[in-house]
Every structure is written in structure tokens, then in C-alpha cells.
Amino acid sequence: MAPSRDRIAEPWGARTPYRPGEPWPVRVDSFLADGVQPADVDRWVPAASLLHSNGDAMDIAVRDGRIVGVRGRAGDRVNRGRLGPKDLYGWQANSSRDRLTEPLVRVGGKLVPTDWDTAMSRIVERTRELLDVHGPGALGFYTSGQLFLEEYYTLGVIAHAGLGTPHLDGNTRLCTATAAAALKESFGCDGQPGSYTDIDHADVIALFGHNMAETQTVLWSRVLDRLAGTDPPRLLCVDPRTGPVSRSAAVHLAPRPGTNLALMNGLLHEVIAHGWIDRDYLHAHTVGFDDLRAAVASSTPEVTETVCGVPAEDVRRAARLVGGARRLLSTVLQGFYQSHQATAAAVQVNNLHLLRGMLGRPGCGVLQMNGQPTAENTRECGANGDLPGFRNWANPTHIADLARIWNVPPERIPHHGPPTHALQMMRYAEQGSIRMLWISGTNPAVSLPESARVRAVLARPGLFTVVQDLYLTETAHLADVVLPAATWGEKTGTFTNADRTVHLCEKAVEPPGQARPDLDIFLDYATRLDLRDRDGGPLVAWRDPESAYRAWQRCSEGRPCDYSGLDHAVLRERGGVQWPLDTERLYTDGRFFSDPDTCESFGRDLVTGTPLGETAYRALNPSGRAIIRSAAYAPPHEPPDDEYPLRLITGRTLYHFHTRTKTARAPQLQAAAKEVWVELSAADARRLGIAEGDMTEVATARGTVRAAARVTGIREGVIFLPFHYGYWDTPGGDHPGGAPRAANELTPTDWDPVSKQPLFKSGAARLVRVAPGAGPAAAPTTAASAPLAREVPPTEGGRAALVTEDLSLRPGGSVR
Amino acid sequence: MSLEPLLRALHDAEHALAQHFEDVAAEHRAEHEVHHVARDLARWSLRHAEALAVFSGRGVGEHAVRRVPADGYPHAVLRRERRLCLLNDLRQVHLHATAVAVDWEMLSQAAQALRRPELQRLAADCRPETLRQTAWAQGQLTVLSPQLLTVAPGG
Structure with missing residues (x-):
């Protein structure tokens, strides 16, 4: 029997030391639902992590048509059998009772259940009306870092070649x-x-x-x-x-x-x-x-x-x-x-x-x-404010190439400037020139800076909002149409991690109720709009994940992110494979994809x-x-002053992902970090009269947040807030019902002028104690939020978090 | 011939350009990138003005108050609609910075003729930044004008 370990308390598991140049030893982590033994599992279905960007390969355990656990894949180049806490426990969110199981439409100010035909007809009617009256610039699409490659590519083709709008970006804008x-x-x-x-x-x-x-x-x-x-x-x-x-x-x-x-x-x-x-x-x-x-x-x-x-x-x-x-x-x-x-x-x-x-x-x-787990694919497929295949919007030859692949006239593809980034789309929606915003798999009401402003934009009467998600998120609360989506384990597709490793992630179980794969939703939209190529054929000529993937292989062929050698058979046989096929490292010969005719950007x-x-x-x-590009330092845009003397940074914790939509529905993860906290240094704590666990108010020029204090080794003058906590599991639902707790109530709307990524780690803040604490802050003790105070009880998961770690396997699964 | 009149004019023009960028930033707080970068660029012009003070016979911070120069032909279309005033303001600051860049070019040429290497170096340091200011305003116009000119805002 392989040893078991509480992976909430010990997130990194057992050590398997190795020396330089040796292969990383295998350690196979598995976690099954209470009472389920490996022998009880009907099928193991290949998949990969969808709760961080590492791309760890795993098998999903299926019994009686339900997901009952996960196991790391021993032979995979990325993780060699290991899984992180979010993967070990996060799958439980799939069967959460509050999954969306039917489409919703807004009637008389309320979201009410409906059927797919009614919901999609509303979207298509609004699309047609806006195209006729205002043109494609009235349509915007804001997608995710958690959909699959095939879905991003399809959405990109619909937006760029079908509708002709430049307004398509992913929430990967925030992370990658x-x-x-x-x-x-x-x-x-x-x-x-x-x-x-x-x-x-x-x-x-x-x-x-x-x-x-x-x-x-x-x-x-x-x-x-x-x-x-x-x-x-x-x-x-x-x-x-x-x-x-x-x-x-x-x-x-x-x-x-x-x-x-x-x-x-x-x-x-x-x-x-x-x-x-x-x-x-x-x-x-x-x-x-x-x-x-x-x-x-x-x-x-x-x-x-x-x-x-x-x-x-x-x-x-x-x-x-x-x-x-x-x-x-x-x-x-x-x-x-x-x-x-x-x-x-x-x-x-x-x-x-x-x-x-x-x-x-x-x-x-x-x-x-x-x-994010599939951030790489928004970049490759043109769903993040780029064109597919790392093509250069400023190079007419690249546009002509795309037009040939899609069989549309080049002028149909908007390329008069870089595709619109997310924060600019929000601005256009605020001004009212974007009138329809289709949000898939992301939760901007919590994740974008300056929450109060974002809520106001999303709630504008003139903005028709479609939200496609697993749960009734804060953003879904504000939508005109809500579409229930299938997720990891309920649909098939590929995605690529941060070191170019592509995994095929297969369907293990049926989605709940009427929930549909995101790919099917986009394909339905394209069919209903009757999008055509220049010869009158269907613009989107694929019907399922495999044919969508083949279309992407053709689009990427000859470009740096060349998937042409990585068909489904190769991915099934070999597990994680890097693009281009069998290329462990790029630029081994000091040659780059930077020739003016090849490059993705002129800088x-x-x-x-x-x-x-x-x-x-x-x-x-x-x-x-x-x-080699250089730049001079310039001072930050919002330096601390007398009123706001501290520097506020935000970030994530080990146990949560994004706005906790999945991780808060996995009991072990939620218990490990159940409420927001604010970190400050011992020196600042002394100066401000704040002790571990005291209730504090963090204020910036944008708003306030209530959070329990955690005194840590953070730099003096700097405070840290985790960004995961919104309102879906509070009485407010989509907004602060009581004390605000979303970090983005505080963050400024400012972005890097080059990458357009929001600068969440900027802005000046004030911290005051408002009440004594009832004990230490509910912040994990295992990592960067570890307390200086010795008496804080350590973060543990107990029996419910015991994970099997098998050190006896070699790659390929043979027992040593 | 003395370069002082040109140096003084340039000194004043850089001060005015700094103020112009600050005005654009203040007017367009809700256009977040325009707001923040315009303030960064105002700092460049102030630095140029300070460097010029050594040569222009004016003290640091001492300059003629000048209004933003007219752009040659008023842009009635952009001025008429409130939502297009961003385009108008970017256009104005672009033209203003272009005028300053041209002045730097003249100064550089004259400094070369008069064998004034310290002024040549100054122009060589400052003029590329002025050109980056013009490019920024033009780049913003390139990105923003399709949406602002072709898609009407709603209520």
C-alpha cells in the first residue's frame, strides 16, 4: 500500500531527490472519493490540469457514469505522476448541486429558465439587429483562460472572419x-x-x-x-x-x-x-x-x-x-x-x-x-487580441494567408489596428458603442480592476450581455442571457501549457442537465447566423472537437506554433507532446522567428x-x-502619499483559482482558505496597532475592503490581498451585500501600455484596525501567507484530504 | 547670430507641451491609457525644458505662458461632438509635439553650423523623445478612431 499524505498540509508531497541531468523520478499521486478503491473504478480517462498553467497530466476515474477521483500520469513529461492540491480535490466541483443546468433569460428584470432555442434565438436576433444598424464594432467577445483550443479557434473565426469585429479578447489579458x-x-x-x-x-x-x-x-x-x-x-x-x-x-x-x-x-x-x-x-x-x-x-x-x-x-x-x-x-x-x-x-x-x-x-x-491553464491557446488561436498562428496584424501577407485559409476576402478580417484588448472593450461598453458583450468562462465582475465601475458597465441597460459559465457567477447575475456550459471531464479538447506541451483532455462523463460544451454553443451560433465563406460554403465547416482541431492544425502549419505533426492519435499515444513536434527548446541554433516577413510583431x-x-x-x-530592447525606469502612477501611505499588491493563494467558482466548491480547498485576509509586515502592524486576526479596513481612492489581518514577512510598507473572494457565496450575490471583500474594489484601472495587462500590483492604500479579532486570520500557514506568530494553528486537511503517493512506479507504469 | 531667440522659443514650447499633455490627461481621466501615458510624457517635456534652461537664458520654471497653438485648420467635425473631443485633443497634441520636433531639428542644424557640440548633444538627446511623443498621439488615434468615428455610442 502506497503511503498517504494530507496534501492540504503538505502541498508539495514527498521528496524524490535527483541530481543534475538525471530524469525526474516518478511519483504517482491519486485521490479517490471516500470509500472508492482503485479496483472500483470503471474507466480511467486521460485529461490535464485546468486549475493552473502547469499542464499536469492525469487520468479521471469514472464509476457508474460519475467522476470519482483523479490520478497523475506517470509517463508524462510535465509532472511524472504528480498532482497539485487543486487538481487532487478540485474535480468535486463538477458535481456541485448549483451547476447551471438550463439556459436563463432575463424577463421583467429577472433571470428565468428557458430552452436552448429561445436563448440562442435571442442572441442571434440581437446580433443581426446590431450588425444591421451599427456594424460589427457594436459586438464584443470576452473569453477565458479555461476553454479548450478548439473553442478559442472557433470563436476567433466567428468574430474575425464571420462577424468582422476586432473586439475579441480573453481574460488571459489579466495573466499572460x-x-x-x-x-x-x-x-x-x-x-x-x-x-x-x-x-x-x-x-x-x-x-x-x-x-x-x-x-x-x-x-x-x-x-x-x-x-x-x-x-x-x-x-x-x-x-x-x-x-x-x-x-x-x-x-x-x-x-x-x-x-x-x-x-x-x-x-x-x-x-x-x-x-x-x-x-x-x-x-x-x-x-x-x-x-x-x-x-x-x-x-x-x-x-x-x-x-x-x-x-x-x-x-x-x-x-x-x-x-x-x-x-x-x-x-x-x-x-x-x-x-x-x-x-x-x-x-x-x-x-x-x-x-x-x-x-x-x-x-x-x-x-x-x-x-491560466489554457492561456497559451488564446494566444495561439487569436482569441486574446492577436491573430491565429502568431500572425502579424500589420503584415498584409499574413492577412492574405489567413483569408486564403478561411476562404474569405482579406478585407473582411479587421486588421486596421491591433485587436481590441479587454479593458478597452470595457471602455467602449461604458461609452455605449459596444452594445453586446458575450462573456464565456470568466467572471469580470470580480476579476477586473475597479469592481464598482465594472459592475456599473455590465449592468448598463443599453448593453446586452451573454454569460456562458458553469455556475451563476457574479457576472452571470448581471446577464441578459445565461448559457450553461460543460467543463473539463464533460467534453473533449486540447490545451497547451506554459512549456508548449499539448494534452488531449477527453470527455469522461455527461454534462449535467442541458449544459453543453462551449464548442457546441459557438458552432450553434455560427450555424444560426448562417456565416458563409466567399464561395457560399459554411465559414465554420467543422462539427466536433476532432474536426475543429484539424482545422486549427491547417491554420497553424508553417507558423512557429505548428501543430501539424500533433494529431489526436499522437496525443493519445504519447500523452503530453510539445509543439512543434519533438521540439524541446526553441532557438537552439540562435535563430529566431524574427525575420520581418515572419515575425508576429514589429515591436x-x-x-x-x-x-x-x-x-x-x-x-x-x-x-x-x-x-535587445531597453527602457528607462519611470516612477509608478500612484505613489503612496499621506492619505494612502501603503502600497497594495494583490495575488493568489495555493488553494484557490481565479474567483473560486470551482475551488470554493471543493470542500478541502475551501476549508484551507475560506475567507479573505490582508497581509502586512510586523513593523507596520506595530505602527498601526494591528495584531494577528484583527479586523481591518483597507482603503484606496476606489473603495474599501474588510479583511482579517495576517502579520507576515512581507516587505514593510506593502500590504497584500488575495483576489479570489467575490460575492456569489454571500448574501449580496453579485455585489457587496455587507462589507466588501473583493480585492478589485480597491485596484486602479491602469494597464501596461505595451501588453495592456492590468496593473493589479499598483496603487496606494490605507489600513486601519476596526475591531479585535476572534482568533487568527483564516489565511493558509503553508506558503507566502505564513504567520510570524507561532501560536497560529497550521493549515491542515485531515483525513478528508489524504492522498496516495506511489513512489514504486517507473514511467510507463511498470513497478520497480 | 545668436541662437537665444530659438532656444527661448523652444524652452517655452516644451513647457507649453508639458502643460498640453497634462491638460489632455486631466480632460480624459476615463480614458485610462491616454490619461496615464500623457502624464508620463508631460514629464519628458519638463525635463527637456529644464535642460534648455541652461542655454536659453531663462531660469528653470521661468517661461512665457503660451496657449496651445492653433493647428492651422480647425477641425469642425471633431469639435462638434463631445465623444470625438478625445480624437481632437490627441490630434492637437500630436501637431504641437510635431512642431516642437521640427524646432529641435532646426536647433540641431544651427548648433552644428555654429560648432556648438553641447547644443547638438542636447538636441540629439531630446528630439528622439519628442518624436516618440508624436508617435504616441498618432498611435492612439490609429487605434481609437475606427470605433469612435464609425460606431455611435448608445444611451
Whole structure:
């Protein structure tokens, strides 16, 4: 019998140490419903994680037509059998009693049940009416980071080639837009350079604003296993909070929020000044080095200390660490992506690797991470404000190519500018020029900045809102039509993780009631609208996931994200496979997808965000090299002042995803982090007279939130709020009925001008104590929200959270 | 011949441009990107003005109060409708920055003729930023004008 472990209390499970260059050992995690034994399972159905971006492969256990558990896939390259807490327990949300099981329409101010035909007819009638009177610019589509590839691609074809609207984006705008933008700026094209296997080889791993221990627990297990083995890597952690990553790090830099670019310029200054650069690589494969050298010339460690509040000596130590690495792996996430000068800072991580010539070799890689499970696919399929196949909206040849594939006239595809990003769509809806907004698989009433404004926009009488989801979310409450959707385990499709690994995720059980796969809903819409190509044939000529996938394979063929070699048979046989077929790392030969005729983007001004245009790009980079782009630090837009003296940052916890729609319906996850909290430093707690567990009010110029205080190792002057908590499980339903608790009541509407990603980690705040606490805050003790106070009871899941960890298997499943 | 009159004019023009960007930012708070980036760009012009103060014979912060220059031909279409005033304001600030960029070009040429390397360096530092200011305003117009000009807002 394999040992079992409470994976709420120990999220990363048992150690399986390994040494550099060895394959990561297998450990198969499984969790079955109470009373179910493996022998009771009728079928195991292949799937992958849909509650974070790591792409962990698993099998869904099915018994009597119901999901009864999950088990990691031993042979998969991503997780080698391991699963994180959200995957182990999150599947229980599928059978939650409050799933939407029938369409709803608004009648006399109330949402009432109806049938599919009535609901879809309403949507189609409104679409036709708006197209006739106002044109395609009146229609907007806001999708998710949790649908499947086939669904994004289909939605993209409908919006771009069918209706001709440029207003299509995903909530991946909130999590991954800067990753895409930074890759485009440096390498001319989106596409993750590195591989998770770089962890197996690296001697230094630098995590820039990436709390990997909480956002990608299985990947962090991989790092922990290297740290526990012989010849472990050394870590650099850049994060204003403390936690498992900072405690494992050789150097921890905790900069002032909003100063990442200044910090990166300081690091690059030291790397260049000490000559830790690969001149041959720079000469052969890059343009722009002289500009960077000039741009960082004044960024000495002392200047960096002044701006970032990080000791100059620590800047030097960090620079020595990355400058002396033989095999450097860097990862980047929301600490950079959701902060001031997001893209400019993320690009400097790419520059670090270009300077050091450390790209495309084992252990030498960049991972510009994603936040959501299928974020990669919105980027690839053109559902995130890009065109499919990483095509360049400013390149007429690329538009003509798409028009040929879709068999439509090129002028039907809107390309007079970049596709509209989510926050701009909200602005158009606020002004009333977007009159219909179709929201699929996301919850903007809680997840977008400045909640009060977003609620007001969504509730505008002139805006017809369609919401397609699993539950009656805060956003669904405000909708005119609600469509019940099927989810993971109830439909088939593919999706791709942050290291380009594609998984086929198969249907295991029937969806509840009348709920339908998102793909079927979009196909029905296209059929009802009778969308045609230029020869009068159906524009969307596929009927199911496999034929939709084949259409995408044709669209992606010859582009960097080439899926043509990865058909369903290959994915079924091999499990997770990277695109392009059998390409572990991109840019192994120092060649990039950055030729002016190939590239996805001609680049943007890193400070103003202005597209630079083809002429400038051709002059800068005529022959397909990597581009070293630099930028000067500028102060954040909302610095602290007397009224709001603290810097507020928001983020996620290990146990929840997005707005908790699924994770709060999994009892073990909900119990681990059941209510909102606010983190503050011991120094600020003393100054403000706040003790662990005290009820506080957090205020910014936008609003207030009530939260219990958790005193942690966070940087002084900075406070942290988790963003998961909205109102669907409170009396308010879609708005604060009592004390507000959604972090976005407080966040400013401001975004990075390059990537258009909202800057959730910016803004000034005030914190006051309003009442004594009845005990410690309900914040997890396991990771970055760990309390300084010793008497706080540890977060545990108990018997209900026991997970089997089998260490006896080899890849392929044979017993050792 | 002295360059002082041109330097003074440029000094005043950069001050006015900084104010112009601040005005655009203040007028369009609800256009969040325009609001924030316009304020960032105002800072560039202030920095240019400060650098010019050394040469222009004016003190730092001492400048003629100038109104935003007229753009040659008034844009009746954009002015008529409230919702289009964003386009009008972006157009105005674009033209203003373009005028300043042209002045920098003239200064650079004259400095070269007079063998004034310190002024040449100044122009070489500032003019590219002025051009980025013009490009920003034009870029915003490129993105925003299709929606604002072709899709009427609702109630």
C-alpha cells in the first residue's frame, strides 16, 4: 500500500531527490472519493490540469457514469505522476448541486429558465439587429483562460472572419498578456523558449516575481527535488513577500512594488560592468546591445538601492549569482506582469539570457510563465487580441494567408489596428458603442480592476450581455442571457501549457442537465447566423472537437506554433507532446522567428506602447536576430502619499483559482482558505496597532475592503490581498451585500501600455484596525501567507484530504 | 547670430507641451491609457525644458505662458461632438509635439553650423523623445478612431 499524505498540509508531497541531468523520478499521486478503491473504478480517462498553467497530466476515474477521483500520469513529461492540491480535490466541483443546468433569460428584470432555442434565438436576433444598424464594432467577445483550443479557434473565426469585429479578447489579458508581449519584443514572436526540463539541468534558477510554490506546485516540487539532491541549484528570488521560494533562495530581493524595471536595469548594469557577457553570441545573434549598455550605464547598485529599496550589496550578490551561472534558468510571472512597466521589466529577463548567451540549451532557458491553464491557446488561436498562428496584424501577407485559409476576402478580417484588448472593450461598453458583450468562462465582475465601475458597465441597460459559465457567477447575475456550459471531464479538447506541451483532455462523463460544451454553443451560433465563406460554403465547416482541431492544425502549419505533426492519435499515444513536434527548446541554433516577413510583431515603444511599424523594424532587425530592447525606469502612477501611505499588491493563494467558482466548491480547498485576509509586515502592524486576526479596513481612492489581518514577512510598507473572494457565496450575490471583500474594489484601472495587462500590483492604500479579532486570520500557514506568530494553528486537511503517493512506479507504469 | 531667440522659443514650447499633455490627461481621466501615458510624457517635456534652461537664458520654471497653438485648420467635425473631443485633443497634441520636433531639428542644424557640440548633444538627446511623443498621439488615434468615428455610442 502506497503511503498517504494530507496534501492540504503538505502541498508539495514527498521528496524524490535527483541530481543534475538525471530524469525526474516518478511519483504517482491519486485521490479517490471516500470509500472508492482503485479496483472500483470503471474507466480511467486521460485529461490535464485546468486549475493552473502547469499542464499536469492525469487520468479521471469514472464509476457508474460519475467522476470519482483523479490520478497523475506517470509517463508524462510535465509532472511524472504528480498532482497539485487543486487538481487532487478540485474535480468535486463538477458535481456541485448549483451547476447551471438550463439556459436563463432575463424577463421583467429577472433571470428565468428557458430552452436552448429561445436563448440562442435571442442572441442571434440581437446580433443581426446590431450588425444591421451599427456594424460589427457594436459586438464584443470576452473569453477565458479555461476553454479548450478548439473553442478559442472557433470563436476567433466567428468574430474575425464571420462577424468582422476586432473586439475579441480573453481574460488571459489579466495573466499572460505580458508574457506574450515580452517574447514578441525580444524574439519577434510569441513562443516559450525554454522547457520545464531546464530545471533538471540548471545550476542557477532565478524566479522573477514568480511565487512558483503557490502558482505551480508541481513545478516547485521539481525544484524542491533538485534542492534535495546532490549538486543542487542555487536560487534567486525577486518578490516583496517571503515564502517557500525566498526561504530556499541564496539571494532574496524584495523590491518596492513598481520598481522592477529599475531592479533589472541594476542587475544588467552589474552583469555588463563585470563582463559576464557572451560577446560572440551577442555579435552573431542579436541587435541592440549598445543601446542597452547606454540605457543601464547609470543604474549602479547604489542608484538601484535608492529606487528599489534593496541593499546595494544584495544587488551585487544577485548579479554575481546570475552572472556566474553556467546554466541559468529564469522564470517570470505576475510579480512582473501585473506591476508598473510590466513588459519593459519582463523583457530585461530575456536580455539577461541574450547577454549571457544562455538560451536553447539544457538548463539555459527563459520561461515567461502563464497564469491560466489554457492561456497559451488564446494566444495561439487569436482569441486574446492577436491573430491565429502568431500572425502579424500589420503584415498584409499574413492577412492574405489567413483569408486564403478561411476562404474569405482579406478585407473582411479587421486588421486596421491591433485587436481590441479587454479593458478597452470595457471602455467602449461604458461609452455605449459596444452594445453586446458575450462573456464565456470568466467572471469580470470580480476579476477586473475597479469592481464598482465594472459592475456599473455590465449592468448598463443599453448593453446586452451573454454569460456562458458553469455556475451563476457574479457576472452571470448581471446577464441578459445565461448559457450553461460543460467543463473539463464533460467534453473533449486540447490545451497547451506554459512549456508548449499539448494534452488531449477527453470527455469522461455527461454534462449535467442541458449544459453543453462551449464548442457546441459557438458552432450553434455560427450555424444560426448562417456565416458563409466567399464561395457560399459554411465559414465554420467543422462539427466536433476532432474536426475543429484539424482545422486549427491547417491554420497553424508553417507558423512557429505548428501543430501539424500533433494529431489526436499522437496525443493519445504519447500523452503530453510539445509543439512543434519533438521540439524541446526553441532557438537552439540562435535563430529566431524574427525575420520581418515572419515575425508576429514589429515591436512597440516599451515606455509608451506605441507600435513601431514595419519600416523601423526592418531598419533595426533586417535579418532575423533577437532584439535587445531597453527602457528607462519611470516612477509608478500612484505613489503612496499621506492619505494612502501603503502600497497594495494583490495575488493568489495555493488553494484557490481565479474567483473560486470551482475551488470554493471543493470542500478541502475551501476549508484551507475560506475567507479573505490582508497581509502586512510586523513593523507596520506595530505602527498601526494591528495584531494577528484583527479586523481591518483597507482603503484606496476606489473603495474599501474588510479583511482579517495576517502579520507576515512581507516587505514593510506593502500590504497584500488575495483576489479570489467575490460575492456569489454571500448574501449580496453579485455585489457587496455587507462589507466588501473583493480585492478589485480597491485596484486602479491602469494597464501596461505595451501588453495592456492590468496593473493589479499598483496603487496606494490605507489600513486601519476596526475591531479585535476572534482568533487568527483564516489565511493558509503553508506558503507566502505564513504567520510570524507561532501560536497560529497550521493549515491542515485531515483525513478528508489524504492522498496516495506511489513512489514504486517507473514511467510507463511498470513497478520497480 | 545668436541662437537665444530659438532656444527661448523652444524652452517655452516644451513647457507649453508639458502643460498640453497634462491638460489632455486631466480632460480624459476615463480614458485610462491616454490619461496615464500623457502624464508620463508631460514629464519628458519638463525635463527637456529644464535642460534648455541652461542655454536659453531663462531660469528653470521661468517661461512665457503660451496657449496651445492653433493647428492651422480647425477641425469642425471633431469639435462638434463631445465623444470625438478625445480624437481632437490627441490630434492637437500630436501637431504641437510635431512642431516642437521640427524646432529641435532646426536647433540641431544651427548648433552644428555654429560648432556648438553641447547644443547638438542636447538636441540629439531630446528630439528622439519628442518624436516618440508624436508617435504616441498618432498611435492612439490609429487605434481609437475606427470605433469612435464609425460606431455611435448608445444611451
